Amino acid sequence: MKEMIQKAFDRTRLQREIWDKTMVAVLFLCALGVLFILFNILWHLIVEGISSLNFDFFIHLPKAVGEKGGGMANAIWGTLILLVLAVCVGVPIGLGTGVYLSEYAHYRFAYVVRFMTDVMNGIPSIVFGIFAYTVCVLPMKTFSALSGGFALGLMMIPMITRTSEQFVKMVPGQLREAGLALGIPQWRVILDVILPSAIGGIMTGVMVALARVAGETAPLLFTAFGNRYFSHSLTQPIAALPLQVFDYAISPFDDWHRQAWAGAVVLIVMVFLINIWAQYFVSSRKRWSTGK
Amino acid sequence: MSRHDTSDLIFRRTLAVFPISILILVAGILFQLVYSSLPSLSKFGLGFLLNSTWDPVAENFGALPFIFGTCVTSFVALLLAVPIGVGVAIYLAEYAPPQVARVVSLLVDLLAAIPSVIYGLWGIFVLVPYMRNTLQPFLGKYFGFLPFFQGPNYGVGILAASIMLAIIIIPFIISVSREVILAVPQVYKESAYALGATRWEAMSNIVLSHGKVGILGAVILALGRAIGEVMAVTMIIGNNVVITPSLFSPGYTLASVIANEFAEADSNLYLSALIEIGLVLFLVSIIVNILARILIWSVTKGNSAEGVR
Numbered sequence: 016m017k018e019m020i021q022k023a024f025d026r027t028r029l030q031r032e033i034w035d036k037t038m039v040a041v042l043f044l045c046a047l048g049v050l051f052i053l054f055n056i057l058w059h060l061i062v063e064g065i066s067s068l069n070f071d072f073f074i075h076l077p078k079a080v081g082e083k084g085g086g087m088a089n090a091i092w093g094t095l096i097l098l099v100l101a102v103c104v105g106v107p108i109g110l111g112t113g114v115y116l117s118e119y120a121h122y123r124f125a126y127v128v129r130f131m132t133d134v135m136n137g138i139p140s141i142v143f144g145i146f147a148y149t150v151c152v153l154p155m156k157t158f159s160a161l162s163g164g165f166a167l168g169l170m171m172i173p174m175i176t177r178t179s180e181q182f183v184k185m186v187p188g189q190l191r192e193a194g195l196a197l198g199i200p201q202w203r204v205i206l207d208v209i210l211p212s213a214i215g216g217i218m219t220g221v222m223v224a225l226a227r228v229a230g231e232t233a234p235l236l237f238t239a240f241g242n243r244y245f246s247h248s249l250t251q252p253i254a255a256l257p258l259q260v261f262d263y264a265i266s267p268f269d270d271w272h273r274q275a276w277a278g279a280v281v282l283i284v285m286v287f288l289i290n291i292w293a294q295y296f297v298s299s300r301k302r303w304s305t306g307k
Numbered sequence: 308m309s310r311h312d313t314s315d316l317i318f319r320r321t322l323a324v325f326p327i328s329i330l331i332l333v334a335g336i337l338f339q340l341v342y343s344s345l346p347s348l349s350k351f352g353l354g355f356l357l358n359s360t361w362d363p364v365a366e367n368f369g370a371l372p373f374i375f376g377t378c379v380t381s382f383v384a385l386l387l388a389v390p391i392g393v394g395v396a397i398y399l400a401e402y403a404p405p406q407v408a409r410v411v412s413l414l415v416d417l418l419a420a421i422p423s424v425i426y427g428l429w430g431i432f433v434l435v436p437y438m439r440n441t442l443q444p445f446l447g448k449y450f451g452f453l454p455f456f457q458g459p460n461y462g463v464g465i466l467a468a469s470i471m472l473a474i475i476i477i478p479f480i481i482s483v484s485r486e487v488i489l490a491v492p493q494v495y496k497e498s499a500y501a502l503g504a505t506r507w508e509a510m511s512n513i514v515l516s517h518g519k520v521g522i523l524g525a526v527i528l529a530l531g532r533a534i535g536e537v538m539a540v541t542m543i544i545g546n547n548v549v550i551t552p553s554l555f556s557p558g559y560t561l562a563s564v565i566a567n568e569f570a571e572a573d574s575n576l577y578l579s580a581l582i583e584i585g586l587v588l589f590l591v592s593i594i595v596n597i598l599a600r601i602l603i604w605s606v607t608k609g610n611s612a613e614g615v616r
Contacts, residue, residue, distance in 0.1 A: 035505035039402055045394035046403070046411060049481070052474055053418045056429050063432075111325030119319055120326070128326045131333050137596030138589060139535025141565050142336065145585040148569075149339045172329065202318035230422020233537035233562070237570045257424045257538075264428045265542060272432070279425045286420055 100164020109175025163239025178220025392480025
């Protein structure tokens with residue numbers, strides 16, 4: 016503090032103003048630099064990706080190695096399957112934990128569980144891949160859609176837990192008390208009053224978690240593994256869009272690079288759409304709470 | 308009444324299965340990692356972390372080159388990302404007009420939502436050629452006397468991966484530091500202005516010193532992201548088992564060696580060595596995250612840590 020005042024006295028007002036303006040300019044340039052990178056990425060996605068996108072991309076299987084043409088229909092399909100599986104794993108555990116923490120949990124137990132979900136949130140995605148490999152792939156002796164969906168589902172749990180706990184807690188206490196005053200058991204109040212009130216926020220949490228895992232590649236490398244054909248069996252290796260983008264990007268073929276960009280555009284549009292969809296649920300929840 | 312109590316009890320017990328399953332899961336992950344890396348743990352012991360050989364053919368495994376690669380890339384990434392990220396956060400919290408701040412924050416969130424495989428794709432086709440043709444020749448020409456900027460110029464390598472990591476963690480640093488800065492009480496700044504401080508003086512002396520613990524938390528959280536980042540790094544670091552001071556040289560990180568070699572590991576020992584690397588990654592990221600959360604919590608009183616993915 017002393018030094019600061021001393022420094023201020025040593026300089027004239029004008030010097031200090033100039034220093035102030037210079038720093039603002041530097042900070043502004045930082046912001047500009049970050050935006051430049053974002054727009055550079057989007058620009059390349061648009062230029063390289065959209066020009067390579069065509070109808071074939073959505074309906075055709077990949078061609079044989081090195082051959083031109085083909086698409087990623089199997090990868091888009093595979094990603095959808097994996098996301099459905101992830102939801103089946105992530106939503107029940109995440110939602111159940113969130114509701115339990117907010118409605119029932121003893122504070123010390125709640126603290127431990129919250130801490131563990133935070134820990135889970137910080138675990139690198141590839142570690143979930145290893146875990147799914149040891150508990151699914153090794154016993155089943157094959158890479159499979161199930162193990163990939165399991166790994167993605169685990170990654171969704173911490174995010175869903177947090178948001179559902181938050182939104183269940185936000186339901187006004189009067190609603191709870193009104194239900195209980197009617198003689199309804201607490202569990203019916205939770206299922207019939209509280210959950211329907213909080214559903215908008217919970218859905219948003221689920222969608223945001225889904226958008227995050229939709230682009231994950233690392234946990235799928237040795238669980239879903241990838242597949243050059245359509246796969247409808249959950250116990251077989253399955254293709255996924257991020258995996259295919261990765262494979263094509265590091266391949267030596269120009270046509271595959273082109274398709275990697277196209278896949279990247281489809282992937283990012285998918286992620287952004289899910290995020291926007293998530294915002295829709297938040298706004299519908301707001302309508303509910305202001306409408307009362 | 309008692310009928311309600313029984314049904315409530317059943318519901319409560321059933322619901323308790325879910326939080327307990329989370330506890331079992333985390334414990335299970337730790338157990339599986341330790342159990343599956345037992346062959347490597349018992350063969351190499353602690354020397355695993357200090358051995359710089361990685362030879363799958365002779366089955367001699369050491370993690371030192373990967374630990375080195377992860378440390379160097381994360382450190383350089385933080386060196387680049389922290390000043391820029393905190394700078395943007397200050398700009399958004401203090402200087403930018405509200406509409407601009409809102410739009411820029413939205414765009415920063417967009418940057419955070421880009422999947423890492425797309426960063427990697429951009430890295431291969433945009434960043435690496437730029438490194439090869441422009442930045443690395445420039446650094447080599449003017450700063451070539453430093454050991455960091457010597458050696459052959461491939462484009463791919465530790466420096467490219469570090470810059471990639473910096474780009475990936477900047478959005479996290481921005482959003483967390485912005486919250487920390489906004490959490491500094493308005494009164495403090497106003498009293499500084501009342502004493503005749505310029506905005507920058509108020510910012511650097513009052514706000515930043517008040518929020519430095521929280522910003523440190525943000526930095527450590529970003530470090531956790533950098534350590535655990537897989538795809539973007541794997542795609543442009545060059546995958547070369549080496550320990551060298553040169554940033555131009557291709558390298559390897561903990562996460563990327565798992566990504567690259569796991570599916571082709573043919574022997575039991577090879578696989579368990581890779582899983583042991585996963586165990587190292589798991590433990591380090593848990594420590595880093597706990598540290599970061601304690602720091603951020605101490606500043607924002609638990610309000611904002613959940614805003615962070």
